[in-house]
Structure formats: C-alpha cells, structure tokens
Amino acid sequence: MVEPWLDRVGDLGQVGVVGAAGAGARLPAPRLHSDDGGGFAGVAISTDDPLVAAHADAVAEAARAAGAALAALGHRGPFGVDALVHRVGGAPRLRPLVEINARMTFGLVGHAWAERLGPGTLAIGRGAPPVDAVALLLPGDGAPTAAWFTRAA
Secondary structure, X not given: OOOOOOEEEEEEEEEEEEXXXXXXXXXXXXXXXXXXXXXXXXXXXXOOOHHHHHHHHHHHHHHHHHHHHHHHOOOOEEEEEEEEEEEEOOEEEEEEEEEEEOOXXXXXXXXXXXXXXXXXXXXXXXXXXXXXXXXXXXXXOOEXXXXXXXXXX
C-alpha cells in the first residue's frame, strides 16, 4: 500500500528465516530505496546508516512478532518486513510494520552479496547497470529490467 499523504523520511526493513523451531535468525536491518513513484528500487546493506540505527530495535521487534505469527500459520522459509519513517509535525515517527513479505526478499539477497563483497546497495532499474557495479541481471530480449550490486564508497 502506498501512503502518499505521509511526509516520508525513509524506508527500512528487517529480514529473517522461519525454521522448523519457529521464527529464527534475523539479519541487520537494511535501508530500502524507492523510486519517485514509490516503487522498490533497491536495498542498502550498511553498518552505519543513521536512520536504520535509530529504529533498528523497534523494527526488529516487529519482525520478531511477524516471524512468530508466520511460524504459527505454518510458514517455513525466508520473510521480510518493511517499515517507514515519516514526519508528524516536523518530528520523525516510525511505522515499524507496513508490510510482511513471506518469501525470499531483496533484503536477503542484498545481505548475501554484502557478505561476499562488503557493504553496498543491491539495486533494480531499467537499462544497463552503472559501470562500477557488479551486474546480476542484464536487460535483454525486450525486458528492460536490470539488477546490480554497487559496493559502498
């Protein structure tokens, strides 16, 4: 659901895996990037993002609760939750649970690439990836979508 009436500061998420024993390990929260229309554009895996640091505990608690609920419903496997920070009267306010994705998410894929290459951003867009990026999916055969990982500077 898009919430265009909110004065959005930024988006973040939390990813994890539900195993046979229930909700399991969660990875550090990634920063989510959106395009101008509010569509998903990428996920940044970093250890020093101030927005993530300020809200990581609350988002982790929302992910814990979502993972437990998914486990109770019989879900096994990866999941992610999306959160957003918006302004109310000039002050930032967190919505710790905007969406639950009971599937493999770009956040998990981004963590896998960051584990291999270091902090960076997993992005999706149209056309060729930037020259300095590790190309993961190239456009072709009439499909303009590409995906790439760019190491943090």
